[in-house]
Amino acid sequence: MQLWLSLLLYLAAAVFLIGLGWRLLNWLRTPVPLKIPLTPGPADRRGVLWRLGGELFAFRALWRADRSLWTPAWIFHVALVLLLIGHFGGLETPRFACATLGGMQAAFCRVACDVGLPFAGGLTGMSMAQFGHFEDISGGLVGAVAIAALLWLLLRRLLAERVRSISTFSDYFALLLLLLIIVTGNDMRFMGGLNIEQARQFVAGWLALHPTPAPADPVFTMHILLVCALLIYIPFSKLVHIGGAALFSPTLNQRNNPRQRRYTGPWDKTNASATA
Amino acid sequence: MQAPPLKPNAAAGAHHHRANPTLLAALGLPTEVPADWRARALTKFDELLHTRRSLKLYLDTCVRCGACTDKCPFFLGTGDPNNMPVARAELLRKVYRRHFTAAGKLFGPLAAGEELTDAVREQWFTYFYQCTECRRCAVFCPFGVDTAEITMAAREIMASIGLATKYVSEVVDKAHTIGNNIGIPEAAWRDTCRFLEEELKEQTGADIKLPVNQAGAEVLLVPPSADLFTNTDTMMAYGKFFHALGVSWTTSSYASEAGNFGMFLNYEHLKKVNRRIVDAARQLGVRRLVMGECGHAWRAAQAFTDTLNGPLDFLEKPRPEHILEYAVRVIRQGRLKLDKSANDGLAVTYHDPCNLARAGGIIEEPREILRLIARGFREMPADTIREKTFCCGAGAGLLTDEIMETRFAGVKPRIEAFCASGATHLAVPCAICKAQFPVAFEHYRIDAQVVGVMDLLAKAIVL
Ligand code: HEM
Ligand code: SF4
Numbered sequence: 001m002q003l004w005l006s007l008l009l010y011l012a013a014a015v016f017l018i019g020l021g022w023r024l025l026n027w028l029r030t031p032v033p034l035k036i037p038l039t040p041g042p043a044d045r046r047g048v049l050w051r052l053g054g055e056l057f058a059f060r061a062l063w064r065a066d067r068s069l070w071t072p073a074w075i076f077h078v079a080l081v082l083l084l085i086g087h088f089g090g091l092e093t094p095r096f097a098c099a100t101l102g103g104m105q106a107a108f109c110r111v112a113c114d115v116g117l118p119f120a121g122g123l124t125g126m127s128m129a130q131f132g133h134f135e136d137i138s139g140g141l142v143g144a145v146a147i148a149a150l151l152w153l154l155l156r157r158l159l160a161e162r163v164r165s166i167s168t169f170s171d172y173f174a175l176l177l178l179l180l181i182i183v184t185g186n187d188m189r190f191m192g193g194l195n196i197e198q199a200r201q202f203v204a205g206w207l208a209l210h211p212t213p214a215p216a217d218p219v220f221t222m223h224i225l226l227v228c229a230l231l232i233y234i235p236f237s238k239l240v241h242i243g244g245a246a247l248f249s250p251t252l253n254q255r256n257n258p259r260q261r262r263y264t265g266p267w268d269k270t271n272a273s274a275t276a
Numbered sequence: 277m278q279a280p281p282l283k284p285n286a287a288a289g290a291h292h293h294r295a296n297p298t299l300l301a302a303l304g305l306p307t308e309v310p311a312d313w314r315a316r317a318l319t320k321f322d323e324l325l326h327t328r329r330s331l332k333l334y335l336d337t338c339v340r341c342g343a344c345t346d347k348c349p350f351f352l353g354t355g356d357p358n359n360m361p362v363a364r365a366e367l368l369r370k371v372y373r374r375h376f377t378a379a380g381k382l383f384g385p386l387a388a389g390e391e392l393t394d395a396v397r398e399q400w401f402t403y404f405y406q407c408t409e410c411r412r413c414a415v416f417c418p419f420g421v422d423t424a425e426i427t428m429a430a431r432e433i434m435a436s437i438g439l440a441t442k443y444v445s446e447v448v449d450k451a452h453t454i455g456n457n458i459g460i461p462e463a464a465w466r467d468t469c470r471f472l473e474e475e476l477k478e479q480t481g482a483d484i485k486l487p488v489n490q491a492g493a494e495v496l497l498v499p500p501s502a503d504l505f506t507n508t509d510t511m512m513a514y515g516k517f518f519h520a521l522g523v524s525w526t527t528s529s530y531a532s533e534a535g536n537f538g539m540f541l542n543y544e545h546l547k548k549v550n551r552r553i554v555d556a557a558r559q560l561g562v563r564r565l566v567m568g569e570c571g572h573a574w575r576a577a578q579a580f581t582d583t584l585n586g587p588l589d590f591l592e593k594p595r596p597e598h599i600l601e602y603a604v605r606v607i608r609q610g611r612l613k614l615d616k617s618a619n620d621g622l623a624v625t626y627h628d629p630c631n632l633a634r635a636g637g638i639i640e641e642p643r644e645i646l647r648l649i650a651r652g653f654r655e656m657p658a659d660t661i662r663e664k665t666f667c668c669g670a671g672a673g674l675l676t677d678e679i680m681e682t683r684f685a686g687v688k689p690r691i692e693a694f695c696a697s698g699a700t701h702l703a704v705p706c707a708i709c710k711a712q713f714p715v716a717f718e719h720y721r722i723d724a725q726v727v728g729v730m731d732l733l734a735k736a737i738v739l
């Protein structure tokens with residue numbers, strides 16, 4: 001009985017949560033002594049929210065910088081978020097909202113089934129069983145898109161001279177890890193080696209802190225092991241940026257208002273008294 | 277500008293002269309690199325990591341996506357891979373990984389960590405002094421990673437072990453002891469002002485004053501000292517401008533420098549240089565503080581003064597103002613009579629100094645003025661202006677002869693854009709740019725002239 005897989009996953013999740021939390025807290029606690037927003041920049045909070053939102057959801061700077069990077073990067077991130085939603089959305093609890101990927105179909109969740117289904121069902125004429133099947137297919141499609149985007153990013157790293165020259169082992173490692181995770185995931189969906197219901201029960205039980213035995217499937221085991229590796233890897237690598245690095249970045253999150261109000265540097269107090 | 281193929285070490289030989297022991301002592305820095313420099317550098321590094329979020333966050337979050345790689349003028353000009361912003365930052369980041377992160381401590385080279393060795397120290401001194409802290413890279417980074425912040429931190433660490441350039445150190449020392457970067461003492465400052473007053477009399481027929489240390493004036497104007505030395509047209513322009521407005525103004529021989537080279541050395545000197553301006557304004561009892569035509573001076577003044585040496589509540593408007601911002605206001609109020617035809621025949625384009633555009637928010641003001649006073653005004657290509665402007669290649673302490681090749685390389689993208697505009701005159705409100713461009717034009721055999729925005733405005737003012 002593969003209870004150890006659940007335990008390992010708890011361990012990895014703990015490292016992930018504590019590690020990431022610790023890193024974010026560290027950023028937050030490190031003072032920003034001076035006003036350094038990039039100008040032109042918004043002077044009010046609402047403007048700053050727009051600026052951050054633009055970076056977070058549209059990768060605005062990347063769009064300005066390099067469309068051939070923006071395209072795979074943005075597609076990959078959207079696909080990743082959809083896959084995450086899809087994973088939890090497929091469960092009884094907790095209930096998550098749905099999302100759409102372009103014209104492609106959504107990753108559906110139980111909220112849709114409880115509340116939205118009668119409505120969506122009325123619209124599409126689909127039964128609940130068909131709905132579940134559809135979720136599988138759309139999840140698989142999103143996975144395939146993510147794989148394509150990752151391969152694009154990988155090829156770019158290998159082929160574009162400048163990017164290759166700055167790439168480190170960890171840049172390739174992150175890409176390969178993600179590729180393997182999604183490939184094993186899609187393998188289960190499409191090759192049908194796994195009973196999806198059983199996998200769902202495993203994840204649901206795991207989330208509810210009542211771990212159940214993992215399905216005895218080598219690909220599934222591999223998938224979970226790789227996910228553990230990723231979770232542990234994130235806090236210690238460049239992947240910490242998933243904590244929303246742009247949100248913490250003073251060039252982007254500061255209001256451009258030093259000409260309207262005085263900004264007092266948090267660690268300037270000692271200095272000020274030294275020369276006052 | 278098209279990105280060049282990588283030419284490893286193309287710029288590795290471009291070195292600044294190092295500051296001598298006397299100079300370093302005057303600035304309170306170690307007079308030579310101490311035997312325990314490694315430990316001291318890491319201690320300073322640690323201190324900065326705990327006091328500057330920009331440094332820590334930017335070292336942590338770069339994903340090496342490469343978006344910034346072809347955005348730096350020094351990479352575009354030299355092709356040296358270490359001049360790609362991300363690679364420049366990696367010079368510091370690899371040491372950060374090795375000494376300050378769990379992954380780097382455990383896995384070393386596998387986690388791209390590297391020991392702080394003599395060779396790394398040399399790389400720092402070379403490449404962090406081939407960055408003009410222009411922030412162009414930051415505009416294109418998905419996390420706003422500002423390599424200028426990394427460069428500043430690296431320079432601060434180097435300063436703490438007695439590694440600084442001769443040029444920056446000399447200038448900071450002169451600012452502390454004499455009051456300006458060029459080293460013009462009070463008597464010469466007054467003499468030059470008298471001389472320029474005579475010049476103005478000849479040009480305009482009017483008795484235009486360039487007052488010095490005049491207590492109780494409405495405006496303290498702090499120009500870059502180069503305006504009194506090489507860009508005298510700009511100095512005279514301030515005079516004609518305030519004369520036409522009927523506003524009383526003065527310069528200060530104590531704070532006779534808008535520029536702040538402390539910013540290119542360390543925080544302590546940034547603050548100390550900045551302090552003189554506040555003290556002068558308080559002593560003279562002025563009501564407004566106006567900064568002359570200079571890029572980094574404006575950054576230091578508008579973004580840092582209030583924090584470092586404020587509050588400026590003794591002023592009627594308790595913040596520094598920029599001369600072009602001031603000019604736009606009075607023009608809109610209809611307080612100046614302008615004659616556009618004075619600048620007829622000039623094909624003028626405008627160069628955004630990086631610090632005005634990306635760190636000071638002065639972007640539309642000069643354009644509003646130029647459109648009013650020069651029929652021949654035109655823009656350079658859109659991806660080279662406003663916040664995407666290319667640096668002149670001489671900011672942040674690079675305006676020195678021993679690295680002339682680096683300067684020529686750094687200005688190349690800007691020169692190409694200038695040529696595309698078809699202009700004959702380059703209007704520039706920055707003393708560093710004004711010193712760099714004539715040399716660059718000569719080097720690239722371009723027949724063009726550099727003028728201040730205020731110079732053109734003054735020409736158009738009808739007294
Ligand atoms: C602030 C918003 C974000 C931005 C601007 C951003 C940007 C980027 C960029 C530019 C890359 C590098 C692509 C490459 O060239 O290899 C990347 C990689 C990655 N991002 Fe994000 N990201 C953001 C948020 C997130 C979030 C929320 C997640 C998690 C769901 C995430 C997960 C990843 C992963 C796993 C990679 C690895 C791919 C690689 O190493 O290249 N990112 N991100
Ligand atoms: S654009 Fe930003 S994240 Fe990308 S390589 Fe440059 S500094 Fe790193």
Ligand code: SF4
Binds near residue numbers: 348411423427
């Ligand atoms: S701040 Fe300017 S000079 Fe420095 S790395 Fe960035 S683009 Fe290059």
